[in-house]
Amino acid sequence: xxxxxxxxxxxxxxxxxxxxxxxxxxxxxxxxxxxxxxxxxxxxxxxxxxxxxxxxxxxxxxxxxxxxxxxxxxxxxxxxxxxxxxxxxxxxxxxxxxxxxxxxxxxxxxxxxxxxxxxxxxxxxxxxxxxxxxxxxxxxxxxxxxxxxxxxxxxxxxxxxxxxxxxxxxxxxxxxxxxxxxxxxxxxxxxxxxxxxxxxxxxxxxxxxxxxxxxxxxxxxxxxxxxxxxxxxxxxxxxxxxxxxxxxxxxxxxxxxxxxxxxxxxxxxxxxxxxxxxxxxxxxxxxxxxxxxxxxxxxxxxxxxxxxxxxxxxxxxxxxxxxxxxxxx
Numbered sequence: 001x002x003x004x005x006x007x008x009x010x011x012x013x014x015x016x017x018x019x020x021x022x023x024x025x026x027x028x029x030x031x032x033x034x035x036x037x038x039x040x041x042x043x044x045x046x047x048x049x050x051x052x053x054x055x056x057x058x059x060x061x062x063x064x065x066x067x068x069x070x071x072x073x074x075x076x077x078x079x080x081x082x083x084x085x086x087x088x089x090x091x092x093x094x095x096x097x098x099x100x101x102x103x104x105x106x107x108x109x110x111x112x113x114x115x116x117x118x119x120x121x122x123x124x125x126x127x128x129x130x131x132x133x134x135x136x137x138x139x140x141x142x143x144x145x146x147x148x149x150x151x152x153x154x155x156x157x158x159x160x161x162x163x164x165x166x167x168x169x170x171x172x173x174x175x176x177x178x179x180x181x182x183x184x185x186x187x188x189x190x191x192x193x194x195x196x197x198x199x200x201x202x203x204x205x206x207x208x209x210x211x212x213x214x215x216x217x218x219x220x221x222x223x224x225x226x227x228x229x230x231x232x233x234x235x236x237x238x239x240x241x242x243x244x245x246x247x248x249x250x251x252x253x254x255x256x257x258x259x260x261x262x263x264x265x266x267x268x269x270x271x272x273x274x275x276x277x278x279x280x281x282x283x284x285x286x287x288x289x290x291x292x293x294x295x296x297x298x299x300x301x302x303x304x305x306x307x308x309x310x311x312x313x314x315x316x317x318x319x320x321x322x323x324x325x326x327x328x329x
Contacts, residue, residue: 021313024291029306029313030068033059036303041075042083043303053090053102055303056080057109062310064112077113080106088122089130092164101163101173103127104180111183121188127177128190132162132169158203170217171207171232174200175239182239204236205248212251228255230268234275244279253279261286266293270308 036043042051043059056076063073084090089099090106107123110116160174178200181193209219213228214236233256243249256272263269269290273283290309299305 018315020291022315024294025066025310025313026068028291028294029062029310030066032306033062033303033310034069034072036306037072037075040079040082042079043076045303046301047303050094051079052093053080053083053106054092055307057102057105058304058307060109060112062307062314064109065311065314074113077110077116080110081116081119084119084123088119088124088126090123099126099130099165101161101176103130104161104173104176108176108180108183111180111185117188120184124181124184124188124193125190127161127180128192128196130161130165132159133166155203155206158199158206160200160203168217169200169203171204171214172216172235174204175232175235178204178239182242201240204240208236208248208252212248212253212255214252228252230256230259230263230265230272234268234271237275238278241278253281257284260284261288263288264293266290266299266302266305267308269293270305270312273312274308 032047033043036047037059038044038051040051042056044050044052045055056079060073060076060080063069063076080090083094084106085097085099087099089103091098092100092102103123103126107120107127110120110123158169160169160171161177162168162170163173178197181189181197184193204214207217207219208214209226209228211228213233215226215229215232219226233252237249237252237256240246240249253276256276260272260276263272269288276283290313293299294309299309
């Protein structure tokens with residue numbers, strides 16, 4: 001759909017009424033995702049681009065949330081299993097032979113597919129065996145030497161996950177791993193999963209910015225507080241949703257609420273809404289709607305943006321973050 005053709009969408013679907021939002025999903029988002037699927041069963045970041053684990057996983061999650069297009073959902077699951085590496089991980093891009101943060105996302109997406117139980121179990125083992133670089137002996141020695149004049153204000157003894165193996169811990173990959181471990185059935189969780197979850201949960205709280213919210217990883221640098229960002233904040237809140245009344249959570253939700261009206265990105269707006277309503281809060285009036293953002297630029301032809309919109313506007317989206325029966329194999 002061209003930008004000119006998209007303009008009427010804002011008029012027709014701009015209402016926050018559930019029926020209008022459901023139609024936007026069924027008449028705009030899902031047809032786009034259906035047309036964007038590649039012959040290998042996966043999706044790239046844009047129509048016609050090479051299939052990638054990240055984009056495909058988001059679509060699989062979105063299709064599972066809507067409960068529609070079973071054939072596309074199954075093909076996406078098949079693609080994810082086909083590109084899993086021998087050590088149980090998933091690469092960030094085709095041709096790579098090293099696992100990445102997408103392992104958490106792929107595991108999360110495949111948990112709704114009973115045929116993928118073995119693949120998910122292998123992925124979870126890889127996740128729990130992946131310790132970041134700052135947990136190593138050399139990194140600990142450097143921290144002791146420089147303890148008197150630290151550049152960043154954070155607890156170096158806490159470990160989460162990085163974007164790639166043996167690198168530093170960052171907020172978003174840590175949140176993805178925590179969600180994957182939280183969503184997994186108890187019988188496929190590795191033995192060390194509870195310990196990893198406790199340490200990583202502490203890391204997220206440690207990395208929170210002083211006034212609430214999160215950025216990519218450093219709450220304070222050279223004594224200057226970092227600025228929170230919507231997407232890392234939402235992912236951290238989703239990963240920490242089991243403690244909704246904790247002070248840090250309430251402070252971060254307050255920061256998010258103050259910034260909802262400033263969001264101009266479809267990705268951020270979708271994720272903020274998923275997060276806000278997962279915490280049982282009513283989405284406020286006066287915030288730009290996803291159809292309005294779509295009319296401005298067609299979501300820049302982004303497959304993940306369309307998938308996130310499905311997740312944000314589908315009535316079943318809360319099931320994404322709760323235990324649920326498996327879909328049929």
